[in-house]
Amino acid sequence: MEEVKVFKHLRQESYYNDLYDKFTVEECRRFEKYELSEEKKGLKKKDKKDKIKKELIVKVISPTALYFIKGERYIEKAERIKEWIEKDRALDERVENTIVPKNILCPSCRSEMILWMKDLQNDYRDRIEKVLFFFNCPNCNKKRLIFENGKDWECPLTLCKKCGSVMDSKNKKKGRKITTIYTCPNCDYEEEDILDLDEKPKPEEIDLNFEKDRKRFCLSDEEGRKYISHKEKLKHISEMIGEFGKKAEIEKKVSKIKKLNIAQLKKILTKPLEKEDYINLEFSKPEIGREIVINFTIQDNKEDRGEYDSRIELQRIIKKKLEGTNWKLMSEGVYYRLGILSGRLRAYDNEEDLLKLIENN
Numbered sequence: 001m002e003e004v005k006v007f008k009h010l011r012q013e014s015y016y017n018d019l020y021d022k023f024t025v026e027e028c029r030r031f032e033k034y035e036l037s038e039e040k041k042g043l044k045k046k047d048k049k050d051k052i053k054k055e056l057i058v059k060v061i062s063p064t065a066l067y068f069i070k071g072e073r074y075i076e077k078a079e080r081i082k083e084w085i086e087k088d089r090a091l092d093e094r095v096e097n098t099i100v101p102k103n104i105l106c107p108s109c110r111s112e113m114i115l116w117m118k119d120l121q122n123d124y125r126d127r128i129e130k131v132l133f134f135f136n137c138p139n140c141n142k143k144r145l146i147f148e149n150g151k152d153w154e155c156p157l158t159l160c161k162k163c164g165s166v167m168d169s170k171n172k173k174k175g176r177k178i179t180t181i182y183t184c185p186n187c188d189y190e191e192e193d194i195l196d197l198d199e200k201p202k203p204e205e206i207d208l209n210f211e212k213d214r215k216r217f218c219l220s221d222e223e224g225r226k227y228i229s230h231k232e233k234l235k236h237i238s239e240m241i242g243e244f245g246k247k248a249e250i251e252k253k254v255s256k257i258k259k260l261n262i263a264q265l266k267k268i269l270t271k272p273l274e275k276e277d278y279i280n281l282e283f284s285k286p287e288i289g290r291e292i293v294i295n296f297t298i299q300d301n302k303e304d305r306g307e308y309d310s311r312i313e314l315q316r317i318i319k320k321k322l323e324g325t326n327w328k329l330m331s332e333g334v335y336y337r338l339g340i341l342s343g344r345l346r347a348y349d350n351e352e353d354l355l356k357l358i359e360n361n
Contacts, residue, residue, distance in 0.1 A: 005117040006095060009088035016081045021218045024073045025210060028217040031069060035062045071227035074219040095120060098131040098148050106137035106144070113137050113144055123147055124156040160184040161191075254354045258325045262286065262294065265327055265345070272321055277302035278314060278341070292347040293330070300339045307336045314341055326354065 095118055104113045113135035121132040131148040145153035158167045167182040167189075176197040183190045219227060260268065262283060270281050277300065284295040300310045311334045318329050326348045334343040348354050 004115055006092075007117075007119040009091040009120075010085065011088070013081070013085070016084050019084075020073075020077055020081055021214050022210070024070070024077075025213045025217050027073070028066060028069060029213065031066055067227075070217055070219050071224070071231065073217075074224040074227060091120060095131055100133060101146050101148070101150055104133075104135050104144060104146060106140060106142050108142050109137065109140050111137055111139045113142075121147075121153070123151075123153075125154070158182050160187065160189050162189040163187045256324070257354060259349065260325050260327060265325075268321055268325075269318065272317055273298065273314075276313065276317060277305075278317075292349065294345050294347070295342065296345060297340055297342045300336075300341060310339075310341060311336050314343075318343075318345075 098118075100115055100118075104115075105111065106113050114137075115133055116136045117134035119132055119134075120129050122129050132153060133146050133148070135144045135146065136142075137144075147153060158169065159165065160167050163184060163186050165184055165186040167184050169180055169182050172179045172181065178195045178197070180193045180195070181190065182192065266281060266283060273279075273281060278298050279301045280297075280299045282297050284297075287293040298314070300314075302310075305313070314334050315329060322328060322345075327345050328348070330344040330346050332344070334341050
């Protein structure tokens with residue numbers, strides 16, 4: 001029994017390495033081509049400032065950008081090649097492990113057919129890649145192609161480019177040339193496809209500059225390690241700058257906070273509270289520790305205001321008036337008994353506490 005032919009997807013690792021480097025070279029070439037076109041545009045400008053700007057781009061910005069492109073391609077290389085290898089290995093395993101259809105009979109002589117090849121192919125009917133089994137009849141040499149789901153392979157339908165109908169086809173053979181003529185049954189559209197069996201495939205164009213550019217654009221392991229080290233240093237510097245900027249912003253906000261003493265606190269609250277019929281604001285003796293906490297009481301002078309509305313309105317006024325100051329109403333809010341409301345206020349007076357106040361807001 002002849003060995004079944006199987007198209008192997010998995011290649012030598014050098015194949016994937018060369019393929020990745022090819023993509024790297026193409027990307028870097030595109031970048032250089034674009035930069036060269038921009039440079040030519042800049043040469044037309046005679047303004048001194050534009051000339052300086054162009055020199056900065058050509059000598060600093062473009063080479064730096066290209067260096068980062070090469071470096072990022074190096075960082076991604078190992079992982080991307082690993083993905084390609086794993087994908088192709090999985091395809092081979094799928095082809096190998098898919099169960100071969102049984103009892104496939106020749107459509108002409110009804111003899112049992114023999115499997116001679118298998119591969120992955122797209123089924124145009126549902127556009128899903130499936131394992132395709134190639135069978136051969138040992139008696140009449142007829143061929144039969146069957147997908148893993150048991151369905152026969154069918155030649156993809158050719159649609160009319162004019163009206164979209166399925167086209168009829170017929171073949172003519174002259175010497176080593178096979179001409180397929182497609183005609184539309186609904187309109188007068190016709191086209192032909194010629195297959196010359198003697199026609200030699202065009203040789204792949206050799207990229208004479210590839211190896212030279214590969215050395216320029218594809219970093220060696222030593223160069224790659226240097227890039228990673230530089231990138232880590234830049235990241236650290238960027239984080240430091242970010243922290244300094246954040247700290248400077250917070251310090252700026254801290255400098256804008258109004259630092260009120262207790263007398264100023266009472267003054268800033270009394271007038272707006274009295275305007276809303278809250279009277280006789282009194283403060284207790286402050287509790288002085290790491291923070292300064294002071295209890296307050298006030299009387300609701302509005303007879304038709306209920307307990308809930310009284311508490312909510314008082315909290316709203318106090319919070320609004322203390323915005324942008326170093327005083328805050330404590331989280332437990334306000335208590336109410338027989339028209340008397342009470343609560344606690346906290347002062348933030350050192351830099352560390354003021355920073356926390358800013359961060360929490």
